[in-house]
Amino acid sequence: MLRVNALSYKHILKEISFTVKKGEIVAILGPNGAGKTTLFRCLMRLLKPSKGNVYLKEKPLSAYQTKELARVAAYCPQSPKVGFDYQVRTVVLMGRSPYLSPLNAPSAKDFAVVEKAMETLGIKALAERPLHTLSGGQQRLVFLARALAQEAELIFLDEPTAHLDLKHQIHVLQKIKDLAREKGLTFVMNLHDPNMALAYAGRILLLKAGRLIGELSAKDEKLKKALEELYEIEFSLCSLENKLFVFPRI
Amino acid sequence: MNIKWFFFIFFCLGVIFLSFFIGPTGFIPPGGLGKAIIWEIRAPRVMLAAFCGAMLAASGASLQAIFRNPLVDPYLLGLSSGGALGCALSVAFFPWLPVPLAAFLGASLAAFLTYSLARLEGSASRLALILSGVIVSAFLMAIVSLIKFLLDPHRMSEVVLWMMGSFALARWETVKTTVPFMCVGAAVLVALRHRLNVLSLSEEEAKSLGVSVGRERVLIISAVTLGVGATVAAAGIIGWVGLMVPHLVRLSFGPENERVLPASLLAGAAVLVAADTLARSVSSFDLPVGILTAILGVPFFVYLLRKARGEWP
Numbered sequence: 214m215l216r217v218n219a220l221s222y223k224h225i226l227k228e229i230s231f232t233v234k235k236g237e238i239v240a241i242l243g244p245n246g247a248g249k250t251t252l253f254r255c256l257m258r259l260l261k262p263s264k265g266n267v268y269l270k271e272k273p274l275s276a277y278q279t280k281e282l283a284r285v286a287a288y289c290p291q292s293p294k295v296g297f298d299y300q301v302r303t304v305v306l307m308g309r310s311p312y313l314s315p316l317n318a319p320s321a322k323d324f325a326v327v328e329k330a331m332e333t334l335g336i337k338a339l340a341e342r343p344l345h346t347l348s349g350g351q352q353r354l355v356f357l358a359r360a361l362a363q364e365a366e367l368i369f370l371d372e373p374t375a376h377l378d379l380k381h382q383i384h385v386l387q388k389i390k391d392l393a394r395e396k397g398l399t400f401v402m403n404l405h406d407p408n409m410a411l412a413y414a415g416r417i418l419l420l421k422a423g424r425l426i427g428e429l430s431a432k433d434e435k436l437k438k439a440l441e442e443l444y445e446i447e448f449s450l451c452s453l454e455n456k457l458f459v460f461p462r463i
Numbered sequence: 464m465n466i467k468w469f470f471f472i473f474f475c476l477g478v479i480f481l482s483f484f485i486g487p488t489g490f491i492p493p494g495g496l497g498k499a500i501i502w503e504i505r506a507p508r509v510m511l512a513a514f515c516g517a518m519l520a521a522s523g524a525s526l527q528a529i530f531r532n533p534l535v536d537p538y539l540l541g542l543s544s545g546g547a548l549g550c551a552l553s554v555a556f557f558p559w560l561p562v563p564l565a566a567f568l569g570a571s572l573a574a575f576l577t578y579s580l581a582r583l584e585g586s587a588s589r590l591a592l593i594l595s596g597v598i599v600s601a602f603l604m605a606i607v608s609l610i611k612f613l614l615d616p617h618r619m620s621e622v623v624l625w626m627m628g629s630f631a632l633a634r635w636e637t638v639k640t641t642v643p644f645m646c647v648g649a650a651v652l653v654a655l656r657h658r659l660n661v662l663s664l665s666e667e668e669a670k671s672l673g674v675s676v677g678r679e680r681v682l683i684i685s686a687v688t689l690g691v692g693a694t695v696a697a698a699g700i701i702g703w704v705g706l707m708v709p710h711l712v713r714l715s716f717g718p719e720n721e722r723v724l725p726a727s728l729l730a731g732a733a734v735l736v737a738a739d740t741l742a743r744s745v746s747s748f749d750l751p752v753g754i755l756t757a758i759l760g761v762p763f764f765v766y767l768l769r770k771a772r773g774e775w776p
Contacts, residue, residue, distance in 0.1 A: 297713075298532075303719050315655055
């Protein structure tokens with residue numbers, strides 16, 4: 214699905230290589246300033262990498278047209294700025310933009326896709342509400358619905374759990390897991406909580422100071438060591454109900 | 464929803480229709496002159512005010528959307544001043560240049576200057592855009608004043624009336640030469656109304672949704688420049704309509720641009736026609752309507768600032 218080959222961006226990203234297969238959920242862990250958001254922006258072609266190649270469905274990213282790219286890959290930014298207080302349905306409908314010419318009015322089919330996307334994420338009842346009246350968790354689902362309306366196979370999520378309480382973090386991540394399993398969608402997201410990543414992501418990449426320093430897996434004996442190297446603090450491991458959890462030592 | 468639209472359309476068209484029959488000489492002017500007064504004096508004036516109001520309001524709505532900035536309008540971005548400079552140059556030095564074309568060129572220059580100046584700050588933020596609009600506007604108006612100074616006094620009165628914004632000189636001839644340009648500008652904006660929602664996102668987000676942001680923004684700014692240039696050629700600088708009307712429309716129709724744009728066209732027409740009717744009937748003087756809209760507009764600006772306290776960077 215996605216193949217990143219020795220990607221560098223100025224001094225922020227250094228020689229990053231990884232691949233993502235269809236239907237995978239890949240989480241990226243890393244301290245603040247490690248270059249996670251920059252990586253996403255390079256992968257969505259919002260920034261031009263200084264070196265290296267990105268292949269999306271075996272086609273170089275640079276060969277995609279703007280519209281074509283948006284039909285394959287969607288991006289949910291961390292804090293979307295919507296200048297006007299649009300209704301939820303209007304925001305989700307924006308996901309149809311890559312299928313419409315500037316002069317087209319959205320067709321009945323576009324509206325059907327939008328309704329379906331809202332239904333999938335359980336926000337259909339909110340369709341007429343102004344976006345700013347929704348809670349943080351609900352807003353996150355609206356932007357996820359917009360990505361679904363884009364009918365993209367690969368969705369980049371920049372901190373999907375930021376500013377959410379625990380219940381809503383789990384709710385959003387569970388929705389993402391369901392979508393990957395049921396629809397075969399592929400997700401690449403960055404998270405800050407290693408336990409959430411262990412529970413919901415198929416693979417975890419560790420990004421530190423612009424370099425990928427390894428992968429994390431729950432069965433790994435080096436789990437503790439890898440996290441300590443990544444965040445430069447000490448961790449404790451703990452096994453509860455046959456699941457492994459990590460805690461920073463505080 | 465449909466009933467709301469029905470009343471809205473009925474009300475706006477009603478205001479425009481009634482304006483044909485209101486003036487210093489009363490409802491139906493006395494004597495055999497009535498028909499001539501309505502047809503030769505009031506009709507072109509009402510038509511011109513309607514088209515200018517529609518164009519200004521639609522431009523304001525579109526600019527507010529693409530710059531994600533509720534304070535932007537063609538006047539504040541300096542487009543009107545640019546148009547005035549074009550008009551003044553054409554009247555003073557280049558009589559062979561058609562006034563609407565000169566206004567369009569002047570407005571294009573202003574758009575270019577304002578946008579490049581705001582870009583210097585980095586991302587053309589809300590504040591930078593307003594500031595550079597004010598600066599460009601002041602600069603262009605200074606040149607207009609210079610031209611006024613150099614011009615012989617007989618031709619100066621025409622330029623002065625322009626700068627205040629007035630329909631006093633409206634004739635059928637003016638309607639014929641300027642309204643087609645406004646129609647083209649407005650038609651482009653209306654055709655793009657569905658796109659304005661996604662263009663009101665940040666540039667990066669709109670790009671990630673498959674929109675060629677730069678190209679489509681330029682298209683919208685060009686349409687606005689063409690139309691606003693024509694309104695300046697027709698009636699001079701009329702501020703605030705482009706700022707106020709879209710806000711009032713959003714209050715009742717919501718922020719979705721596919722509704723805001725057509726509603727702004729109608730409401731803008733009705734508001735400017737009403738203001739002009741007031742300006743020409745309230746006293747025996749024919750007051751420039753630009754003065755009236757500015758007097759109404761400033762309290763409105765204050766209201767907007769109060770309402771949004773702390774929300775704008």
